[in-house]
Amino acid sequence: MDKPALLKTALKNDKISNFILFFVFLSLFVFFSFSTTSFFNTNNFMNILRQSAVTGILATAMTFVIISGGIDLSVGSILAFAGVILGSIAKTGNDRWWLGVIAALICASLLGLINGVLIGKYKVVPFIQTLAMLTIGRGLTMLYADGKPISDLAQGLTGIAKMSFMIPVVAWIFIITIIISHLILYYTVFGRSIYAVGGNEKAALISGIDTVKIKIMVYTLSGFLCGISAVILTSRVSSALPRAGDGYEMDAIAAVVIGGASLSGGRGNVWCTLIGVLIINILGNGMDLMNINSYGQQIIKGVIIILAVFLDSVKNKE
Amino acid sequence: MKKSLLHVAASILFLTMVLGIFGCGQSSETTETKETTQNSKKITVGFSVYWMSEFSTLMKQAMEENAEKLGVTLLVADGNMDPQKQLAQVENFINQGVDAILCAAIDRDGIIPGVEQAKAAGIPFVGINMYIPNENVTAYVGPNDVLAGELAAGYVVNSLNGTGNVIVIEGGEGFSATEDRRTGIKKVLDANPGITALAIKTANWDRSKAVTLMENYIQAYGDKINGVIAHNDEMALGAAQALESAGMSDKVFIGGIDAIKDACIKIKAGSKYATVFQDPILEGTLGLEYAARLAKGETVDPVENFINMELVTSENVSLYLKEE
Numbered sequence: 001m002d003k004p005a006l007l008k009t010a011l012k013n014d015k016i017s018n019f020i021l022f023f024v025f026l027s028l029f030v031f032f033s034f035s036t037t038s039f040f041n042t043n044n045f046m047n048i049l050r051q052s053a054v055t056g057i058l059a060t061a062m063t064f065v066i067i068s069g070g071i072d073l074s075v076g077s078i079l080a081f082a083g084v085i086l087g088s089i090a091k092t093g094n095d096r097w098w099l100g101v102i103a104a105l106i107c108a109s110l111l112g113l114i115n116g117v118l119i120g121k122y123k124v125v126p127f128i129q130t131l132a133m134l135t136i137g138r139g140l141t142m143l144y145a146d147g148k149p150i151s152d153l154a155q156g157l158t159g160i161a162k163m164s165f166m167i168p169v170v171a172w173i174f175i176i177t178i179i180i181s182h183l184i185l186y187y188t189v190f191g192r193s194i195y196a197v198g199g200n201e202k203a204a205l206i207s208g209i210d211t212v213k214i215k216i217m218v219y220t221l222s223g224f225l226c227g228i229s230a231v232i233l234t235s236r237v238s239s240a241l242p243r244a245g246d247g248y249e250m251d252a253i254a255a256v257v258i259g260g261a262s263l264s265g266g267r268g269n270v271w272c273t274l275i276g277v278l279i280i281n282i283l284g285n286g287m288d289l290m291n292i293n294s295y296g297q298q299i300i301k302g303v304i305i306i307l308a309v310f311l312d313s314v315k316n317k318e
Numbered sequence: 319m320k321k322s323l324l325h326v327a328a329s330i331l332f333l334t335m336v337l338g339i340f341g342c343g344q345s346s347e348t349t350e351t352k353e354t355t356q357n358s359k360k361i362t363v364g365f366s367v368y369w370m371s372e373f374s375t376l377m378k379q380a381m382e383e384n385a386e387k388l389g390v391t392l393l394v395a396d397g398n399m400d401p402q403k404q405l406a407q408v409e410n411f412i413n414q415g416v417d418a419i420l421c422a423a424i425d426r427d428g429i430i431p432g433v434e435q436a437k438a439a440g441i442p443f444v445g446i447n448m449y450i451p452n453e454n455v456t457a458y459v460g461p462n463d464v465l466a467g468e469l470a471a472g473y474v475v476n477s478l479n480g481t482g483n484v485i486v487i488e489g490g491e492g493f494s495a496t497e498d499r500r501t502g503i504k505k506v507l508d509a510n511p512g513i514t515a516l517a518i519k520t521a522n523w524d525r526s527k528a529v530t531l532m533e534n535y536i537q538a539y540g541d542k543i544n545g546v547i548a549h550n551d552e553m554a555l556g557a558a559q560a561l562e563s564a565g566m567s568d569k570v571f572i573g574g575i576d577a578i579k580d581a582c583i584k585i586k587a588g589s590k591y592a593t594v595f596q597d598p599i600l601e602g603t604l605g606l607e608y609a610a611r612l613a614k615g616e617t618v619d620p621v622e623n624f625i626n627m628e629l630v631t632s633e634n635v636s637l638y639l640k641e642e
Contacts, residue, residue: 038414047413051406147520148491151427161431237401239427241492246400288395288410 017260017311018272024304025275025282032286039289048278048285049171050161054079054233056174056277058248059255060181061225063273066256067185068218069198069265070119070126074111075226075252076245077137082108082230084141087150087240090157097154105227111137112223113216120215134249141242151239161235170232177228181270194218198265254301255280258308279304363609364393364411365420366404368448372578373598374422377447380602381420388610401428408432412439417613420605422447425492430454442612446605449494456612459605461596462624463495467502467549469629470573473592474545477571481512482544485535487528487557488520489549496520499549499575516542521553528556536564545571551581551593558584558591577630582639585632595628595638 033040058075065072082104089100115133118124163169185191193214196204205211234240259276261268280301287297365381367374378394385392393416397404401424411419412435419436423429423445430452436443437454445458474484486503489496507513516539521528528548535543543566548554554574561567570590574581577595584591604625608618630638 038410041413044410044413047406047409051409054402149425149427158431233402236431237405237425237428238430239425241401241425241428243399243492244402285406285410288407289414 020311021260021272021275025279028279028282028286032282032289036286036289039286044285046168048281049174050168051285052277052281053170053174054229054236055248055251055255056274057177057225057229057232058252059273059277060177060270061222062252062256063261063268063270064181064194064218065222066261066263067198067265067268068194068215069201070215070218071130071253072115072219072222073127073130073249074115074133074137075222076248077134077141078108078111078223078226079230079233079245079248080141080242081111081137082227083234083240083244084145084150084242086230086234087153090154092152092154094154097157100157101231104230105224108227108230109220109224112220112226115223116216116219119219120212145240145242147242149239149241153234153238153240157235158238161232170236173228173232177225178270178274185269190214190217195266200266251280254305258304260308260312262312360389360391361418361610361613362391362393362416363418363420363606363613364395364414364416366395366397366407366411367422368397368424369399370396373576374447376598377602380599381606384603384606388606390606390610397424399424401425404429405432409435412436412441416441418442418444418609420444420446420609423450426450426494427492442609444605444609444612447601449498457608457618458622459601459608460625461601462627463498464502466575466594466596466627467499468506469594469627470575470592471503471506471547473629473631474547474571474573475506475510475513477590478513478544480510483514483516483539483542484545484547485532485543486515486518487531487546487548487553488518490520490522496549503547521556523550523552525552525556528553529560532557532560536560536566543570547573549575551576551578554591554593555580555584558589577638579639582630582635585630585635586639588632592629592631595630597625601625
């Protein structure tokens with residue numbers, strides 16, 4: 001019991017680490033509010049919400065996977081694949097464009113299911129399996145779309161990103177996703193089992209949890225959420241781009257890690273991920289408004305990740 | 319134990335400092351511009367660019383040099399080849415209340431929501447370098463890419479006296495430059511039935527990808543290849559490199575576009591290579607001028623300004639190769 005003992009016990013109490021997380025978020029908020037005039041206004045907050053939705057929902061998917069002790073590198077590729085499926089069906093003049101949405105969600109879930117089965121049933125390491133799916137998904141996307149963007153989409157689809165009830169509909173979708181995910185994680189047997197599997201798989205197995213089934217469900221859910229993200233992104237840029245989502249897995253992982261989830265599994269929650277997402281997006285938005293170049297932005301993002309992981313490693317030293 | 323709490327505090331402090339460093343650089347810049355705005359109303363122009371290539375960097379420098387003269391504060395955002403990021407940048411510009419937006423679009427369709435939002439906010443939106451086919455775009459300054467394609471293909475076809483086999487290496491999909499250069503090249507190939515296109519494929523503007531692609535084609539077609547037409551110099555140079563390794567460089571004619579320095583050097587060295595010059599300085603200057611005039615409520619003519627393109631061969635290369 002040497003020097004960092006107190007801190008460790010302090011941080012063990014999640015309330016304090018959550019407080020630090022919120023403090024960082026608030027400092028950024030205050031900092032940008034005072035250093036640039038165009039940050040603190042409703043219009044910009046709507047922008048931040050809109051800009052957060054896509055990576056936010058991917059980060060929510062990643063939260064489930066990381067709590068279960070895994071990782072999903074394929075979210076960006078699954079998003080792109082679902083996007084081109086959606087785009088190819090929801091073309092201009094198709095009144096039943098929502099069929100495209102359903103097809104996209106099914107295809108995305110299917111890729112997630114494949115991840116889940118191989119990881120859960122055949123014990124492939126999640127990092128390797130989803131890395132493989134990252135390249136397979138991108139390849140399928142390029143093949144399906146012939147490498148070309150699909151434009152001329154149905155008005156109904158492109159209209160989603162333009163609609164607004166108090167806040168943009170896109171942001172509502174994000175917020176509702178967060179709330180439902182929270183309810184799943186905290187109040188369902190499935191949700192509690194995810195924590196159990198991630199915390200100690202053997203113990204979970206002994207206590208009668210079907211760990212294989214839980215893992216399959218987690219990765220399928222992750223795929224499904226990628227599908228929702230794809231609908232939002234496609235609507236937002238009003239075309240389905242085969243290059244879409246390239247590298248988004250890194251932003252999603254960063255948000256979850258900044259939110260304090262442990263990469264070794266068993267810990268984390270979607271509200272903290274939400275703060276993580278907002279921190280990343282406020283950084284991007286604020287620094288854009290201040291006209292700081294993107295190279296500086298990358299450095300600062302990295303520093304925040306290190307800070308978050310540092311807190312995590314202190315927490316886990318015991 | 320207090321030490322560790324200090325660590326956390328120090329990390330947060332460090333973070334604030336890093337932010338401070340970038341922040342400070344910014345604030346001193348803005349105070350500087352404020353001083354010069356005393357007498358006339360300063361205009362703010364937001365410029366979102368696909369990414370900082372050699373070409374767009376020259377364009378940006380030209381803008382920066384002319385900004386003061388035009389009474390413009392220039393904000394530059396690098397889209398890093400992500401269409402959603404570029405859209406967010408345009409939205410941020412609108413929110414900042416800039417007086418005009420200049421945009422070198424990553425995706426001609428993906429940027430449309432931004433164009434419409436600018437229109438709704440009453441902010442002039444000027445396309446630059448990449449053509450955006452939409453009626454809400456206020457004005458455009460950029461290359462005549464169809465002509466560029468025609469010139470590059472024309473060089474290869476004429477050098478082969480209208481008979482032979484060529485490889486076409488295309489740019490990335492979604493770019494107006496790819497579409498238009500493709501149209502120009504197709505026009506020339508269609509007019510010359512003696513020329514056969516052995517293969518048409520993209521190397522995504524990338525030199526190293528073009529090397530691989532060309533190596534594969536050399537493997538497949540060998541001596542049948544008489545010419546290469548590429549959508550930019552990077553890829554044309556990649557193809558040249560592969561041909562050189564295969565010992566075929568003195569048999570194959572190569573046409574590129576952009577007249578980057580490496581390409582001009584190659585032409586000067588006497589290679590069977592030609593390129594098409596597109597002036598980044600002229601384009602950047604004119605683009606910013608258009609944005610400034612529209613921001614002041616003046617009109618521009620022509621609304622779509624296609625900059626002329628010139629074929630660069632061994633005869634005129636010295637005009638374009640600036641010695642340092």
